Amino acid sequence: xxxxxxxxxxxxxxxxxxxxxxxxxxxxxxxxxxxxxxxxxxxxxxxxxxxxxxxxxxxxxxxxxxxxxxxxxxxxxxxxxxxxxxxxxxxxxxxxxxxxxxxxxxxxxxxxxxxxxxxxxxxxxxxxxxxxxxxxxxxxxxxxxxxxxxxxxxxxxxxxxxxxxxxxxxxxxxxxxxxxxxxxxxxxxxxxxxxxxxxxxxxxxxxxxxxxxxxxxxxxxxxxxxxxxxxxxxxxxxxxxxxxxxxxxxxxxxxxxxxxxxxxxxxxxxxxxxxxxxxxxxxxxxxxxxxxxxxxxxxxxxxxxxxxxxxxxxxxxxxxxxxxxxxxxxxxxxxxxxxxxxxxxxxxxxxxxxxxxxxxxxxxxxxxxxxxxxxxxxxxxxxxx
Amino acid sequence: xxxxxxxxxxxxxxxxxxxxxxxxxxxxxxxxxxxxxxxxxxxxxxxxxxxxxxxxxxxxxxxxxxxxxxxxxxxxxxxxxxxxxxxxxxxxxxxxxxxxxxxxxxxxxxxxxxxxxxxxxxxxx
Numbered sequence: 001x002x003x004x005x006x007x008x009x010x011x012x013x014x015x016x017x018x019x020x021x022x023x024x025x026x027x028x029x030x031x032x033x034x035x036x037x038x039x040x041x042x043x044x045x046x047x048x049x050x051x052x053x054x055x056x057x058x059x060x061x062x063x064x065x066x067x068x069x070x071x072x073x074x075x076x077x078x079x080x081x082x083x084x085x086x087x088x089x090x091x092x093x094x095x096x097x098x099x100x101x102x103x104x105x106x107x108x109x110x111x112x113x114x115x116x117x118x119x120x121x122x123x124x125x126x127x128x129x130x131x132x133x134x135x136x137x138x139x140x141x142x143x144x145x146x147x148x149x150x151x152x153x154x155x156x157x158x159x160x161x162x163x164x165x166x167x168x169x170x171x172x173x174x175x176x177x178x179x180x181x182x183x184x185x186x187x188x189x190x191x192x193x194x195x196x197x198x199x200x201x202x203x204x205x206x207x208x209x210x211x212x213x214x215x216x217x218x219x220x221x222x223x224x225x226x227x228x229x230x231x232x233x234x235x236x237x238x239x240x241x242x243x244x245x246x247x248x249x250x251x252x253x254x255x256x257x258x259x260x261x262x263x264x265x266x267x268x269x270x271x272x273x274x275x276x277x278x279x280x281x282x283x284x285x286x287x288x289x290x291x292x293x294x295x296x297x298x299x300x301x302x303x304x305x306x307x308x309x310x311x312x313x314x315x316x317x318x319x320x321x322x323x324x325x326x327x328x329x330x331x332x333x334x335x336x337x338x339x340x341x342x343x344x345x346x347x348x349x350x351x352x353x354x355x356x357x358x359x360x361x362x363x364x365x366x367x368x369x370x371x372x373x374x375x376x377x378x379x380x381x382x383x384x385x
Numbered sequence: 386x387x388x389x390x391x392x393x394x395x396x397x398x399x400x401x402x403x404x405x406x407x408x409x410x411x412x413x414x415x416x417x418x419x420x421x422x423x424x425x426x427x428x429x430x431x432x433x434x435x436x437x438x439x440x441x442x443x444x445x446x447x448x449x450x451x452x453x454x455x456x457x458x459x460x461x462x463x464x465x466x467x468x469x470x471x472x473x474x475x476x477x478x479x480x481x482x483x484x485x486x487x488x489x490x491x492x493x494x495x496x497x498x499x500x501x502x503x504x505x506x507x508x509x510x
Contacts, residue, residue: 001440010433032482039478040471055448056390056463063442079430083475087426088483091476094418134435 003063007078014085021089024187028092033084040080048072105185108156108177109149112364117151118144119371120248120270123378128255135203135254142196143247147219150193151243153177153185155223155230200254208253215246231295236282241274265323272320273335276313277363279306280342284357286350303353307345314338327380334373337366390450394466401473410480411473419476426472427465434464 022028049070051057059073067074121143125136156177177185197216201209221227222239229235245267257263282289282298283306289299298306318335321328341359348356405411412419435457437443444459445451454462 001442003437003442006433006437006440006442010429013429029479029483029486031486032479035482036475036478040475043474051390054390054450055446056450057443057446059443060441063440079471080475082429082433083426083471084479086429087422087472087475088479090422090425091418091479094421095415099417 001063002065003059003073003075004065007075010082011078011085014082017086018089020191021093024093025096026089026092028089033088036088037080037084040084041077044077044080045069045072048076101181101184104177104181105149105153105188108153108181108185109145110152113152114144114148115371116244116367117147117247120244121251123375124248124251124257125255127378127382128252128257130255135200138196138199138203139251139254142193142200146189146192146196147216147247149185150189150216151219151222153189154220157182157185158223158225158228204254208250211246211250211253215242215250218242218246233295233297233300236296237275237278240278241271244274245271260325262323262325262328265320266328269317269321269324269331272313272317273338276310276317276338276342279313280310280345280356281360281363283307283310283345283348283353284355284360286353290350298353303348303350303356304346307342307348307356311339311342311346314342325381327377331374331377334370337369338363341366387449387452390448391452391463391466394463394470398466398470398473401470401477404477404481405473408481411476414480422476423469423472426475427468430468430471431465434460434468 018028049072052071064073065075069077118140122136122140125139126132129136160177160179160182193216197212200212204212218239222230222236222243229239248270249267252259252263279297282296283303285296286298286303289296297309301309314335318332318339321331321335323329324331341362345356345359402412406413438457438459445455445461451461451463456462456465
C-alpha cells in the first residue's frame, strides 16, 4: 500500500468531519483555519526536515510519491492539513452543544447496560482468539458505547409517543427523550457506529463481516419502522435476545472459534435466557403498551401466557447449558434464581401485570451475579484449556 | 544524547500550555471541549501512525536522540508528545486567530453613527 493512499483516506475522514460539523451547525472561522494551516505547513517544512535529518524516523521509499520538500515527503504535510481540517471543526461543533443535552444523549444509551453487550463480545473474542489485540480493543469499545446508542438511543426516538405515556420511563430504566434531541441522537448513533463497523469489516473475514452487519441490522430492525420487530410477538423477544447474543457470536467469528456442539449449546442457552428476560420485561408494560396501541408478545398473548413462556425459556436456557463443555453445565445453577423471580407471577393477570416490575427490577442485580458467575466459569474454562 | 528530542517536545508542549494559560485559548477556555478535541485528535493520529507502520511505510529511526522507549511496534514514546504538540498547536493557533479575526470583523462592521455605542461582546454572541 502506498503512503498516498493512506493520506487520501485520512484526509477524506478529516474532510468528512469538517463537512459533518458544518452540517450540524458549527461555524468555523475559515480565515483562522487557513492562517493556522499556513503556519503549520511552514513549521512542518522546517521541523520535518530537521527530524528526518537527524534520523528520528525513516521511510520506505517504494511507498512514496517521491515528491519532496527538502527531504520531507509531500505526504507528511497531510498531518497538519488533517489537524486543521478536523480539530477546529470539532471544537466549534462541541461549542454548540449544551452540556445538559450531551448528558441526556449519553444517558439514552443506558450506561448501566453498556457492559451487557461489550462483555459478551470481549469474552467470546478473548476465549477464541486468546490474545488482546487491536480488534479486541476496537470491538469491545464498539459494543460498549456506539452499539448501545444505536440500540437504546434510536429506540427512544421511535418510542417517543408511547414512552411519553409510560411513567416507568425516565429513571434508570429508560429516559423520555425531548423531541429536539431526536435528530442529534440519530446523528450521534451514525457517527459513532460507522467508524467502528468499517474498522471491524476491514480486519475481519467474510463470515464475521456478515454476522456483524446482521447484528447491527438486528438492532435497528428492533425499533425502526417499518420492520420494528418490537411490536411483533415472538420476533420482539428474539431480536431483543440477539442484541446480546449477537456480540458474542460476532466475537467468536472474529476470534476464529470452532463451532463445536458444546459451543452452540452455550449460545443457545444464552439465547433462551435473553428471550425469557425480554418476554418477562414486557409483561410489566402490558397496560401502558395497550393504551399506547403498541403490540408485543405480552399485549397480544396476555400477561399470564408471557410469564409462563418466560419461565419455560429460562428452563430451556438451563437445560441447554447442560450440553456445554465442563465446567459450563454449572451455569445452569445461575439460571435458577431467575426461575424463582418469575415463578411468583405464574398466575398474573393483565390487570396485575404492573406488579411484574418488582420481579424485573431484581433482574438488574441478579444479572450482575449471573455475569460474575459466568466470568468465574470462563476463567476456570480458560485456565483448564 | 538520548532524550534530546523528548526534552524538546516536552519543552514545546509546555510552551503551548503557557500560551493557552496566558491567553485563555484552549483548555483555559473550555476544559471539557478541549479534552474531547485533543482526545479525538490523538486517537486519530495514533491510528494513522499504526496503520502506516503496519504497512511498512515509515518506521522508527535509530537516532541516538531517542530515549529508546517504544509504546508499540516501531512507535517511540516521543511520537505521543509530537502528536499532542501538533494538536495543541493547531488549536492554540486556531483559537488565537479566530479571536483576532472576530475582533477585526467587529471593528469594521461597527456602524459609525454619532452617539451609538459599541455593543458589548455578550450582546453580539
